[in-house]
Every structure is written in structure tokens, then in C-alpha cells.
Amino acid sequence: MLNVAPVTLANALVRLEPLSLAHVDGLKRAAADGELWTLRFTSVPDTDDTLGYVQRALQMQAEGHRLPFAVVEVASGEVIGCTSYHDIVPAIDRLEIGWTWYAQRTQRTHVNTTAKLLLLTHAFEVLGAKVVGWRTDNFNLRSQRAIERLGAKRDGVIRHHALRRDGTVRDTVMYSLLAGEWPEVRAHLQWQLKRER
Numbered sequence: 001m002l003n004v005a006p007v008t009l010a011n012a013l014v015r016l017e018p019l020s021l022a023h024v025d026g027l028k029r030a031a032a033d034g035e036l037w038t039l040r041f042t043s044v045p046d047t048d049d050t051l052g053y054v055q056r057a058l059q060m061q062a063e064g065h066r067l068p069f070a071v072v073e074v075a076s077g078e079v080i081g082c083t084s085y086h087d088i089v090p091a092i093d094r095l096e097i098g099w100t101w102y103a104q105r106t107q108r109t110h111v112n113t114t115a116k117l118l119l120l121t122h123a124f125e126v127l128g129a130k131v132v133g134w135r136t137d138n139f140n141l142r143s144q145r146a147i148e149r150l151g152a153k154r155d156g157v158i159r160h161h162a163l164r165r166d167g168t169v170r171d172t173v174m175y176s177l178l179a180g181e182w183p184e185v186r187a188h189l190q191w192q193l194k195r196e197r
Helices: 021-032 047-062 110-127 141-150 179-196
Strands: 014-018 066-073 079-089 094-102 131-137 153-163 169-178
Touching (some): 014 110, 021 047, 021 066, 047 066, 066 094, 066 110, 079 110, 094 110, 110 131, 110 141, 110 179, 141 179, 169 179
Parallel strands (some): 094 131
Antiparallel strands (some): 131 169, 153 169
């Protein structure tokens, strides 16, 4: 049974730290790089709501269904984004990865692949997850491509599923990766990172 608890996950490039109020200013700067909150299909907080965003994430952690991380670039020490384990279901060893966003300057770089390799390694090899899931807005095509590049399988679409920040209702595209698929996906992600360097 999953026992998800705060932990720091890191390699030479990226560090995932348990999210705290100390990360608020760094998250504001990261979100401002590209004004990411203007995208209607993302969870990126605007600068006026970053404190509230962190407080809500920590409340969800206290309730036991989310473990949020600040994503830190090791070389600069800068906070460059946020990601989380969420929808944690210990009884069936399932969790999802989401609430993920990065400063625009780090998008389409090694950052997402590195962060997901850290999260997936911990989920499957330490926590003992049987399945890891993802979900994204049907209009967030960039996110869908990124999830598919990781090796996740598209499970389907849940129609009229969740509210967007603008009050409209989205369809949600669901993905998953099973524990038995992890060794091949791990090898592929490691190969991608070597190729990018």
C-alpha cells in the first residue's frame, strides 16, 4: 500500500523539493516567464494568487491526496516550476502526476523529462505504485504530446469533466503507465536525456 510522504528527489540537473511557503516568490518569477497564467487550460497561478495556490496545495497535502513539489534548477538554484503527486489511492497503489508547469525558458528542455524520471522512479521503485496516471485538458495539446513522449498510454477522454479557471467546462484526456511498462519507459527516458546532452 502506497505511503506517500514528503521527500526531496534530485539529480545533477533538477531538484524536486517539498513545496512550502518559502517557494512563493520563486514560483511568481517562474510563472511570470511567459505569463503562463494567461493560458486558460493550465493550473499556473497568476502573481496575485501564488500564495493562495501554495496554501491550497499544502491543504490538499494535509488532506492526504496531493504531494506538491517545487521544481528547482540545480545550476542556478532558481525555482522553475511546480509538480505534484495527486489523486493518491493507497488501497490500489495508484497515484497521478500533475499540476505540472515550468517557466517558459525551460519548456522543451531536459527539465520535464528529468523531473518525470525522478517522480516515476520514486513512484514505482520506492513507493511500489502499480499504476501512475496523468490527466490534461483536451485543448492542452502541448501537454498531451509531452505525456505521450514519456511513454504513457492514452486511456481515453472523460467528457464534461472539470471546471477551467475561466468557468468553462473541459473534457479531460486520461493517460496511465503500468508498473510492468516502467522498465522499458525508464530506459527510454534515460536514453532521451543522454541524447539531449
